[in-house]
Amino acid sequence: MPELPDVEGYRRVLASCAEGRRVERVEVSDAGVLRGVTPQRLRRELTGHRFGAPERHGKWLIARTDGPTVLLHFGMTGDLLCRPHDEPPHPHDRVTLALDDGHDLRYRDQRKLQGLWLAATEADMDRILGDQGPDALSVSRAELDRLLAGRRGRVKATLTDQSVVAGLGNLLGDEILWRAGIHPARPTAGLSAEERARLEREMRGVLRTSVRAGHVPTGPSWLTGRRDDPDPHCPRCGGPLRRTRMAGRTTAWCPRCQPDGS
């Protein structure tokens, strides 16, 4: 599931594959991933333009060119690949940008929950991205304190709210809370300064390691690696993990390591 670390990986793919390259051809094999733009307009406005340095904000990939900017969101199953022209297409390749050096940039996505947008101006981009909090990688201790202040909901919902902090999804949220020893259903407003400090420290640590790996690691010492086991146990204390639904998503936590505060 693409979260910040995965999208950072796609940003690197985009940088190494396309930066400085010209778009020779635009192939839309499934317009279901195009948002607010027709295949014709995408082809017309993008062909001939050269990619600049790509950016990322939260889970959004920002592909600037010397013309319009392409905005990509990967939903649950999106992927971005750099492949030679002659490599056979994958059934889930929805959009292919043929570049002037013999490579394709391919947006591959099974489920088409999100897709590609085209922004002609900065105002377009702001409208498409909506209300985004600061990127999670750039959030300092003091800033996280400010972001959490005054929040009424549960800490899990707050952490994964893109308008509070951009980039944390379901897996990262659970992983960070588990490492910080904080129960996901705790009210954000009830966290102590010490707990907020742990949250901030674990957020940095988890992000640093995950960004390096290009995804949330699934090793034996990670909650992410255990949470989908048939009978999941806590990598830290060995006790059974709990799984419930919170804010519409499966939430995993360790009742021993993450006291509910009651």
Place this chain on the structure above:
DNA sequence: AGAAGTGTTGTTTC
């Protein structure tokens, strides 16, 4: 073999 589960959004409802 049909239903539930999967996590990302935005929207709707309470």
Place this chain on the structure above:
DNA sequence: TGAAACAACACTTC
């Protein structure tokens, strides 16, 4: 305000 429920999507698992 928060949060739950739902839709959208395609595929896997029960």
